[in-house]
Amino acid sequence: MAVxxxxxxxGNSILHRIPALIKILxxxxxxxxxxxxxxxxxxxxxxxxxxxxxxxxxxxxCILLFFLGKGTLSSVIQMKWVLWFGVLVTAFRxxxxxxxxxxxxxxxxxxxxxxxxxxxxxxxxxxxxxxRESFEGVHIAFCKVLPFMRKFNLAFVIxxxxxxxxxxxxxxxxxxxxSRARQGKKKRFxxxxxxxxxxxxxxxxxxxxxKRKAIQNRGYEV
Numbered sequence: 001m002a003v004x005x006x007x008x009x010x011g012n013s014i015l016h017r018i019p020a021l022i023k024i025l026x027x028x029x030x031x032x033x034x035x036x037x038x039x040x041x042x043x044x045x046x047x048x049x050x051x052x053x054x055x056x057x058x059x060x061x062c063i064l065l066f067f068l069g070k071g072t073l074s075s076v077i078q079m080k081w082v083l084w085f086g087v088l089v090t091a092f093r094x095x096x097x098x099x100x101x102x103x104x105x106x107x108x109x110x111x112x113x114x115x116x117x118x119x120x121x122x123x124x125x126x127x128x129x130x131x132r133e134s135f136e137g138v139h140i141a142f143c144k145v146l147p148f149m150r151k152f153n154l155a156f157v158i159x160x161x162x163x164x165x166x167x168x169x170x171x172x173x174x175x176x177x178x179s180r181a182r183q184g185k186k187k188r189f190x191x192x193x194x195x196x197x198x199x200x201x202x203x204x205x206x207x208x209x210x211k212r213k214a215i216q217n218r219g220y221e222v
Contacts, residue, residue, distance in 0.1 A: 005078045006123040015069035015125040021134035027122045034058055034115040039104070046103045058114040065121040075120055082116045083109065175199045 015023070036054060037045075066075070086109025093108075094101035178199075 005081060006120055008127045009072075009124045011070055011125065013068060013070040013125060015065065015121065018125075019134060020126045020130035021138065023122045023126055024131065024134070027119055030058075030061060030118050031115040034111045034118075039108075043100055043103050046100075046107050051107070055110060055114075058111070062114055062117050062121075065118055069121045069125045071121060071124070075124060076117075078120065079113060079117055082113050085109075086112055 033054070037051065065071070086105065089108055090102060090105025093105040
């Protein structure tokens with residue numbers, strides 16, 4: 001099962017040309033604004049006017065990101081994973097209060113969809129190298145003001161954290177494509193899924209070990 005969620009897509013759109021640091025900071029702020037108001041448990045809280053304005057704002061931002069990044073239908077289809085997750089969350093919320101649970105779960109799903117879609121468009125238009133270089137630039141600037149910061153490789157650590165999710169899905173995509181090429185037209189969903197998950201775990205462990213050695217080679221203890 002090939003998954004392209006949060007994977008980099010080459011292009012020359014306006015969003016591609018915006019500096020990576022600006023996009024990452026915007027993504028973090030937008031995700032926070034998507035969930036402003038916290039967890040709401042009853043219809044009186046959920047159906048407030050400001051909540052509708054918040055959702056309208058999120059819709060407009062997502063549409064803007066889609067066009068600025070020259071998004072594709074594939075970018076939207078990949079979001080089906082978010083919807084399935086939202087259905088699962090809603091299923092746990094509807095007991096014992098069906099009405100309020102359904103509204104609370106629906107609101108969470110919509111918010112999570114908008115936040116995830118924004119992340120999708122940002123990571124689609126920002127490579128791992130751009131993310132790392134942007135944080136390293138900030139780190140160098142801090143070191144000029146605070147020399148003791150040279151002892152800490154914060155830029156590398158933060159860039160690893162930020163790029164963790166897209167790297168997982170990029171690896172899963174490669175594993176899925178390799179699996180489909182090997183299996184051909186044979187359709188053994190659960191058998192193939194288990195084989196892909198095993199291969200994914202193995203590849204990710206290898207990737208983690210490679211990065212650990214890279215950090216050590218830079219003179220940092222891990």
